[in-house]
Amino acid sequence: MKKLLVCQHVAFEILGTLDPLLRSSGFRIRYVNFSRHPEAEPRLDGYHGMVVLGGPMSVDQVDEHPHLATEVRLIENAIDRDIPILGICLGAQLVARALGARVGRNHEKEIGWYDVSPSEEGKADPLFSHFSKAEKIFQWHGDTFEVPSEAVHLASSPTCRNQAFRYRENVYGFQFHMEVDEPLIERWLNVPIHRAELEELEGRIDPDVIRRETPDHIARLKSLSDETFSNFIRLFGQRKRHRLLSSR
Numbered sequence: 152m153k154k155l156l157v158c159q160h161v162a163f164e165i166l167g168t169l170d171p172l173l174r175s176s177g178f179r180i181r182y183v184n185f186s187r188h189p190e191a192e193p194r195l196d197g198y199h200g201m202v203v204l205g206g207p208m209s210v211d212q213v214d215e216h217p218h219l220a221t222e223v224r225l226i227e228n229a230i231d232r233d234i235p236i237l238g239i240c241l242g243a244q245l246v247a248r249a250l251g252a253r254v255g256r257n258h259e260k261e262i263g264w265y266d267v268s269p270s271e272e273g274k275a276d277p278l279f280s281h282f283s284k285a286e287k288i289f290q291w292h293g294d295t296f297e298v299p300s301e302a303v304h305l306a307s308s309p310t311c312r313n314q315a316f317r318y319r320e321n322v323y324g325f326q327f328h329m330e331v332d333e334p335l336i337e338r339w340l341n342v343p344i345h346r347a348e349l350e351e352l353e354g355r356i357d358p359d360v361i362r363r364e365t366p367d368h369i370a371r372l373k374s375l376s377d378e379t380f381s382n383f384i385r386l387f388g389q390r391k392r393h394r395l396l397s398s399r
Contacts, residue, residue, distance in 0.1 A: 152179050153199045159184045160206030163342050167330030169380045176384050185218040200235045203242030210244050210254045223249045235321040235386045243324030250299035257311050261290035263361040264368050265308045273305035277382045287368040288327040321386045329376040333369050
């Protein structure tokens with residue numbers, strides 16, 4: 152049986168719609184919940200893939216969340232072993248950091264539904280080739296990453312240029328959240344840390360607008376995510392060895 156390691160940072164950030172696709176493909180999933188076990192030192196032996204989920208912390212908050220440094224080392228190890236990786240939001244930022252790229256504040260927060268457009272390289276990528284010119288994708292982030300050296304820029308939005316990248320053939324970072332469904336979005340809107348964040352924005356982002364827009368976009372997001380995640384799962388059967396770059 153194929154095994155997948157999932158790095159989780161908070162209880163409300165989960166695999167979402169990716170979970171049933173993985174299980175139907177025969178994966179055994181192990182969550183490492185760093186909010187409960189910040190001292191955890193997971194190993195990759197026996198694992199065939201890795202997903203790093205989102206979270207409200209920033210990659211530079213290592214003093215407060217030392218497991219972030221653990222995860223960067225784990226990602227570096229997975230890349231060296233040619234293990235497929237998907238990083239989502241904070242997870243994408245950790246993958247970018249592991250590859251030597253800068254991570255910092257975006258010029259504005261994206262919370263809710265935003266247009267995401269594939270780049271020219273993205274249009275040819277197996278995970279994004281089914282995207283139209285602009286697709287409404289759910290977001291919840293204030294930070295962003297630079298595209299790592301040797302990686303391919305795959306998607307952007309009008310308010311955040313770097314929305315997705317691919318490193319080699321099987322390492323992906325998504326700034327956005329394709330894994331959400333309507334109940335998960337509602338859960339996020341009611342999480343205390345998220346409610347406080349929205350209150351600090353003093354009405355610039357209205358949770359009721361997000362609730363009204365979600366039924367208009369959620370079915371299309373489910374269709375997109377099913378194809379994107381299914382194509383990612385196919386990478387597990389395409390293991391290749393690569394020359395390790397001297398910069399790593």
